[in-house]
Amino acid sequence: MNGLYHLGERSAREIDALVARALELRSGAAPRRFDGKALGLLFFNPSLRTQASFQRAAGKLGLDLVQLQGGAGGVWGIECEDGAVMDGANAEHVREAAPVLGRFVDVLCIRAFAGIKSLESDLRDPLLNGFRRFAGVPVVNMESALWHPCQALADWTTLEQYEIPQRAKFVLTWAWHPKPLPQAVPNSTLTMAAQRGMEVVLLRPRGYDLHPTVIENARSLAARSGGSLTITDDRASALAGASAVYAKSWASLDTWGDLEAESRQRAPLRDWCVSAEWMRQTAHARFLHCLPVRRNVVVRDEVLDGPWSVVVDQAENRLHAQTALLETVFTALERTPRVRSQARPSLEIQP
Numbered sequence: 001m002n003g004l005y006h007l008g009e010r011s012a013r014e015i016d017a018l019v020a021r022a023l024e025l026r027s028g029a030a031p032r033r034f035d036g037k038a039l040g041l042l043f044f045n046p047s048l049r050t051q052a053s054f055q056r057a058a059g060k061l062g063l064d065l066v067q068l069q070g071g072a073g074g075v076w077g078i079e080c081e082d083g084a085v086m087d088g089a090n091a092e093h094v095r096e097a098a099p100v101l102g103r104f105v106d107v108l109c110i111r112a113f114a115g116i117k118s119l120e121s122d123l124r125d126p127l128l129n130g131f132r133r134f135a136g137v138p139v140v141n142m143e144s145a146l147w148h149p150c151q152a153l154a155d156w157t158t159l160e161q162y163e164i165p166q167r168a169k170f171v172l173t174w175a176w177h178p179k180p181l182p183q184a185v186p187n188s189t190l191t192m193a194a195q196r197g198m199e200v201v202l203l204r205p206r207g208y209d210l211h212p213t214v215i216e217n218a219r220s221l222a223a224r225s226g227g228s229l230t231i232t233d234d235r236a237s238a239l240a241g242a243s244a245v246y247a248k249s250w251a252s253l254d255t256w257g258d259l260e261a262e263s264r265q266r267a268p269l270r271d272w273c274v275s276a277e278w279m280r281q282t283a284h285a286r287f288l289h290c291l292p293v294r295r296n297v298v299v300r301d302e303v304l305d306g307p308w309s310v311v312v313d314q315a316e317n318r319l320h321a322q323t324a325l326l327e328t329v330f331t332a333l334e335r336t337p338r339v340r341s342q343a344r345p346s347l348e349i350q351p
């Protein structure tokens with residue numbers, strides 16, 4: 001496996017193997033060790049779970065760790081546009097930054113959220129794709145503008161841990177939040193549940209659709225795996241019979257980058273907060289959220305502290321899923337070791 005950008009690009013066989021290995025590791029199996037190899041972690045955004053779980057996974061696998069932070073006091077601002085005239089804030093181009101880091105580490109993990117300023121730019125996922133293009137080593141996506149595949153892998157592991165049947169009803173619900181948030185998590189959650197073959201329901205108020213390409217992709221994955229996808233704003237019908245309720249807030253594509261318009265659009269939607277009353281309408285569903293979560297905004301205390309919530313196990317599974325993933329990526333590297341180019345650019349002027 002050559003890195004991981006998006007769970008949807010991986011086969012059912014590959015995912016089944018990763019989830020099975022994550023569950024073995026969760027039960028205490030010893031991971032392989034790759035002493036002398038190095039893992040790079042580059043965060044352009046804050047993190048608690050991703051940072052801690054990747055650091056711990058690196059330790060378990062015997063990897064040297066190079067951890068870098070973007071933003072003030074961290075790495076230089078990185079430009080991704082080809083042909084950019086770099087007279088602004090960014091001091092270096094991904095065409096240099098990525099291969100330089102690729103000389104120091106064997107696998108590079110990147111976190112770079114959507115900026116939620118330009119939809120056109122966010123849809124190109126510029127930092128993740130820039131690093132994938134130029135690093136020269138496998139790149140693992142630790143949440144980009146579009147996808148959070150490591151979260152989705154941990155979520156799949158959690159569904160297996162709780163023995164939620166493959167064909168069970170899985171509700172991904174939008175929730176109110178004071179700020180517009182990226183769509184990487186809901187994109188990956190929807191993809192994951194569709195890939196697993198579940199009866200997936202996307203519950204959202206009007207104006208909060210996910211991108212048509214993501215929906216189309218999820219529908220085709222569901223068709224392949226024997227699952228289904230329904231999109232609705234009818235809460236009662238969505239929750240009836242559900243085995244899992246996954247809450248997340250995300251920004252509207254209709255007002256992407258326009259804070260005032262987005263804020264006006266979501267103002268009447270504060271009742272989109274998961275409560276015990278929601279959960280009582282389900283078939284004893286488990287409640288999932290990727291965390292961090294705003295209590296009594298996205299979900300009420302009674303749900304997080306009640307019998308439904310599996311959010312802490314879900315977070316723990318980040319460690320096991322990523323250990324399994326890195327073990328697979330580093331094992332694949334042993335089979336195809338990197339050959340360093342010995343070529344030097346010639347300075348001879350060609351006639």
Ligand code: CP
Pocket residue numbers: 046047048049050051143151290291292
């Ligand atoms: N779920 C998740 O990625 O958590 P962090 O943002 O804290 O890493």
